[in-house]
Amino acid sequence: MTGDFVTSPEPILRVSNLTKTYSKRSWFSPGGPPKAALNGISFNLSERETLAFVGPSGAGKSTLVRCIAGRERPDSGDIWFAGEDRRAIQLIPQDPGTSLNPRLTALQVVSEPGAGRRVPELLSMVGLPVESSGAKVTAFSGGQRSRLALARALACDPRILILDESLASLDLPVQAQMVNLLLDLQDRLGLAYILIAHDLGIAGHFADRIAVIDEGRIVEEGPPVELFQRPQHPRTRSLIACAPGGIPC
Amino acid sequence: MRAGGDSVLIRYLARRALHAVLLLFGVSALSFALVDLAPGDYFTDARLNPRISSETVAGLRGEYGLDRPLPVRYLRWLRSAMAGDLGVSLAYNLPASALLAPRAGNTLLLASSALALAWLAGVPLGWWAATRKWPGRILSFAASAALTIPELLMAVMASIVAVRTGWFPAGGHLALPALVLAAGSMPVVIRHTRAAVLEVVDSPFLVAARAHGISEGRLVFRYVLPAAANPLISLAGLSLGTLLSASLLVEVILGWPGLGPLLLEAVYARDVPVIVGSIVISAVFLMLGSLVADVALYACDPRIRVEA
Amino acid sequence: MTRLWLVALTLAAIHLAVALAGFISPYDPAEQHRDYPFEPPMAVHFFDSGGNFHLRPFVFSAGRMYPLQVLVNGKLFQVEEPGHVFLLGTDAFGRDQFSRILHGGRVSLGAGLLATLLTLLAGLILGSVAGFYGGWRDTVLMRLAEVFLALPWLYLLLGVRAFLPLSLDPVRTFLLTIAVIGVVGWARPARLFRGIVLSAKEREYVYAARGFGASSLHIFSWHILPDLRSAALTQATLLIPQYILAEVTLSFLGLGVGEPAPSWGGMLAPLREAGMLTSHWWLAMPAFALLPVVMCYYAAISTSPSDR
Numbered sequence: 001m002t003g004d005f006v007t008s009p010e011p012i013l014r015v016s017n018l019t020k021t022y023s024k025r026s027w028f029s030p031g032g033p034p035k036a037a038l039n040g041i042s043f044n045l046s047e048r049e050t051l052a053f054v055g056p057s058g059a060g061k062s063t064l065v066r067c068i069a070g071r072e073r074p075d076s077g078d079i080w081f082a083g084e085d086r087r088a089i090q091l092i093p094q095d096p097g098t099s100l101n102p103r104l105t106a107l108q109v110v111s112e113p114g115a116g117r118r119v120p121e122l123l124s125m126v127g128l129p130v131e132s133s134g135a136k137v138t139a140f141s142g143g144q145r146s147r148l149a150l151a152r153a154l155a156c157d158p159r160i161l162i163l164d165e166s167l168a169s170l171d172l173p174v175q176a177q178m179v180n181l182l183l184d185l186q187d188r189l190g191l192a193y194i195l196i197a198h199d200l201g202i203a204g205h206f207a208d209r210i211a212v213i214d215e216g217r218i219v220e221e222g223p224p225v226e227l228f229q230r231p232q233h234p235r236t237r238s239l240i241a242c243a244p245g246g247i248p249c
Numbered sequence: 250m251r252a253g254g255d256s257v258l259i260r261y262l263a264r265r266a267l268h269a270v271l272l273l274f275g276v277s278a279l280s281f282a283l284v285d286l287a288p289g290d291y292f293t294d295a296r297l298n299p300r301i302s303s304e305t306v307a308g309l310r311g312e313y314g315l316d317r318p319l320p321v322r323y324l325r326w327l328r329s330a331m332a333g334d335l336g337v338s339l340a341y342n343l344p345a346s347a348l349l350a351p352r353a354g355n356t357l358l359l360a361s362s363a364l365a366l367a368w369l370a371g372v373p374l375g376w377w378a379a380t381r382k383w384p385g386r387i388l389s390f391a392a393s394a395a396l397t398i399p400e401l402l403m404a405v406m407a408s409i410v411a412v413r414t415g416w417f418p419a420g421g422h423l424a425l426p427a428l429v430l431a432a433g434s435m436p437v438v439i440r441h442t443r444a445a446v447l448e449v450v451d452s453p454f455l456v457a458a459r460a461h462g463i464s465e466g467r468l469v470f471r472y473v474l475p476a477a478a479n480p481l482i483s484l485a486g487l488s489l490g491t492l493l494s495a496s497l498l499v500e501v502i503l504g505w506p507g508l509g510p511l512l513l514e515a516v517y518a519r520d521v522p523v524i525v526g527s528i529v530i531s532a533v534f535l536m537l538g539s540l541v542a543d544v545a546l547y548a549c550d551p552r553i554r555v556e557a
Numbered sequence: 558m559t560r561l562w563l564v565a566l567t568l569a570a571i572h573l574a575v576a577l578a579g580f581i582s583p584y585d586p587a588e589q590h591r592d593y594p595f596e597p598p599m600a601v602h603f604f605d606s607g608g609n610f611h612l613r614p615f616v617f618s619a620g621r622m623y624p625l626q627v628l629v630n631g632k633l634f635q636v637e638e639p640g641h642v643f644l645l646g647t648d649a650f651g652r653d654q655f656s657r658i659l660h661g662g663r664v665s666l667g668a669g670l671l672a673t674l675l676t677l678l679a680g681l682i683l684g685s686v687a688g689f690y691g692g693w694r695d696t697v698l699m700r701l702a703e704v705f706l707a708l709p710w711l712y713l714l715l716g717v718r719a720f721l722p723l724s725l726d727p728v729r730t731f732l733l734t735i736a737v738i739g740v741v742g743w744a745r746p747a748r749l750f751r752g753i754v755l756s757a758k759e760r761e762y763v764y765a766a767r768g769f770g771a772s773s774l775h776i777f778s779w780h781i782l783p784d785l786r787s788a789a790l791t792q793a794t795l796l797i798p799q800y801i802l803a804e805v806t807l808s809f810l811g812l813g814v815g816e817p818a819p820s821w822g823g824m825l826a827p828l829r830e831a832g833m834l835t836s837h838w839w840l841a842m843p844a845f846a847l848l849p850v851v852m853c854y855y856a857a858i859s860t861s862p863s864d865r
Contacts, residue, residue: 069768070768071764071767071768086770087768087769087770090768090769091764091765091768093761093764093765095761098760098761098762099761099762099764099765100762100765101760101762101779101780103783104779112766112769112771112779113769113770113771114769149765152765152769155769156768156769272703272704272707273707275700275701275703275704275707276704276707276708279704279705280716283716283717283719283720284720286720393855393859394852396855397848397851397852397855398848399802399805399847399851401802401805401806401809401825402844402847402848405825405828405829405841405844408829409828409835412835413835489709490706490708490709490710491709491710493709493711493712494709494710494711494712495711497709497711497712497715498711498806501810502829512712512715513715513810515719516715516718516719516812517723517811519719524716524719527712528708528712528713528716531708531709531712532707532708532709532712534709535707535708535709536707
């Protein structure tokens with residue numbers, strides 16, 4: 001079932017039939033057969049919605065979000081976004097600290113997208129002390145760097161935030177704090193989240209909807225509770241079996 | 250994998266050869282472009298000479314093909330160069346290849362004897378330095394100090410010593426330039442050998458082998474030297490350009506009839522076919538040298554898979 | 558760390574002395590003292606033949622005592638006419654070697670520094686363009702770099718020099734020398750910088766910057782250029798001594814700044830005549846100015862923390 005899952009409000013992002021193939025062929029080495037990373041992916045995303053893509057590594061999750069964020073071009077398919085400006089889709093990578101240039105200060109990082117005067121506001125929005133703006137990135141802890149990356153993403157006035165396993169590198173208590181912060185921001189700013197995870201851990205607690213992705217296609221999709229109670233696809237079952245925190249119901 | 254390995258090597262060699270040929274096209278085209286950028290040519294001075302009429306100069310230029318546009322001249326040169334004809338020397342009025350061939354042979358002789366000398370002396374010295382603590386450090390330091398002495402000064406000093414002592418046959422004998430050139434490249438060989446041997450000596454597999462009671466002499470020839478050979482051969486391939494440059498200078502200063510003095514004369518006289526010819530020959534030397542080094546590297550260390 | 562300071566201090570002292578050549582040297586470098594060809598170096602004395610101490614040091618010129626006059630006529634030191642002070646002797650034309658070495662240092666050291674600047678600038682621009690934009694620009698530039706690297710460096714240098722005018726006024730020859738040395742060496746640093754740019758532009762913060770629509774210029778100057786800085790510095794310490802030697806080599810071979818302007822290579826050129834040095838050893842003095850400079854730079858490379 002790869003068809004559109006109809007959600008009530010008007011979608012702000014509509015992805016249809018996305019495909020992308022990587023081939024490692026070159027002049028001298030024939031290489032292997034081309035590998036399909038995305039194999040016809042379609043979904044909609046509404047305002048204030050959290051959609052999680054869950055699947056094993058190599059399933060095509062990262063390729064998917066890179067296409068949505070505009071870092072890569074899909075081979076075919078369409079990505080329609082309600083906002084004109086692609087800046088309104090922001091990606092927070094796997095280890096958010098790496099997305100901050102260690103030579104810069106917090107102020108420079110957050111003001112880089114061109115939000116000079118709003119820096120104090122943005123810092124307090126993500127729960128960082130305003131006085132810390134003069135400190136170098138290297139002076140911040142892992143959790144604080146995630147917040148800093150978040151503050152910079154917020155400086156772009158995003159409507160969609162893509163979290164590409166962004167919390168995976170954090171300790172569990174810090175993860176919980178970040179989830180609360182993200183939920184709080186969703187309430188205040190009306191953000192939509194696309195969450196990428198390789199297990200059902202956080203996604204089960206956080207997402208409105210989970211799409212299980214395997215071999216470049218969505219194999220099953222639905223609200224967490226439904227998915228956990230009546231898993232249809234073997235991949236979903238194996239993911240549930242592996243869920244570290246148990247299932248949220 | 251053994252049979253497959255050979256075919257990989259052959260494919261690799263074929264690709265390298267193709268690459269080298271393309272590079273030679275590039276090198277010769279670059280030289281020709283430079284000639285064209287230059288103001289004036291061999292006959293510019295003749296034109297200023299009141300006793301030579303301008304018609305004569307124009308005729309001469311036509312005879313040597315200098316009045317043609319650049320691509321035409323290049324293609325003509327290329328066609329004859331492939332047949333081994335590098336044009337006619339303007340200064341000697343002789344085929345450039347006849348001038349260049351013996352000189353190239355001499356440069357090859359000098360460079361290879363210097364290389365052999367540097368290695369035959371440098372590798373044992375480096376190994377010795379690796380196995381002795383303090384003498385090793387002192388020798389290593391002396392080698393890095395010697396590294397900073399420019400070949401130019403070394404050659405000048407050598408010629409003075411030769412004249413003073415009369416130990417060496419005067420001008421034109423191989424011994425002195427080969428010694429100077431070898432002395433110039435030996436410090437690097439010593440330092441690299443020492444470093445390579447030191448690295449291998451401390452490696453776990455040798456510690457284990459020693460614990461199993463394998464004799465030291467056997468260890469050295471079976472394990473230490475082959476393992477250290479790898480970085481040394483890479484080094485030889487890489488330092489070939491430096492060796493040829495140093496050779497040019499040493500040849501000029503010590504009067505060895507290699508490519509160097511001929512090129513210098515040609516530069517003074519603007520003898521274009523000779524200049525282009527010696528530049529192309531030097532490029533061929535460099536390419537052949539690095540090819541030999543790569544094949545040797547492959548032969549002595551089968552772990553190296555040739556990259557696609 | 559103390560070694561680095563020592564090296565820096567020595568280099569600074571040499572460069573300062575050369576920069577202040579006009580003040581420190583007692584004579585004009587081209588001034589010929591026809592009555593004093595090949596005058597040996599003069600010792601500075603504090604004690605006269607009677608063993609009496611003189612606070613003001615003096616030299617013996619033509620058998621007479623001449624006390625050094627310090628800070629007169631805008632010169633650091635001088636002696637009264639008709640005496641002469643030749644601290645490092647004179648050459649065949651009776652020109653003061655001390656003054657010529659200081660002034661010649663301007664040419665050699667200046668050419669080294671400026672040519673390095675030129676190479677780094679060219680390498681930085683071309684390497685960054687190749688790495689940052691990729692595609693056909695990368696292919697064209699890196700193929701061209703391969704052609705430049707396919708030649709032994711000195712052959713390339715002479716080849717390029719060959720096609721430029723041989724005799725020009727000193728200033729233009731100086732600029733020409735810088736241009737030739739600087740341009741010939743662009744390929745290696747360009748490759749290095751390209752590699753750094755290639756890895757720098759794959760950083761997550763560069764993707765982030767693209768994600769909020771930062772301009773290429775912003776990305777380059779904020780996130781990539783700082784990565785190049787330390788590599789450029791290491792390259793500079795590597796290239797400066799090499800380029801100083803290149804200038805010395807060119808002028809030694811008569812292809813650099815020519816007479817009457819002094820340069821270290823030009824001053825060493827007479828040594829090519831056998832026997833010149835055995836009878837007039839002080840003509841080798843420029844070599845003793847050159848050696849500490851080269852050694853200091855090499856020492857700086859081996860101590861610098863960014864050395865790999």
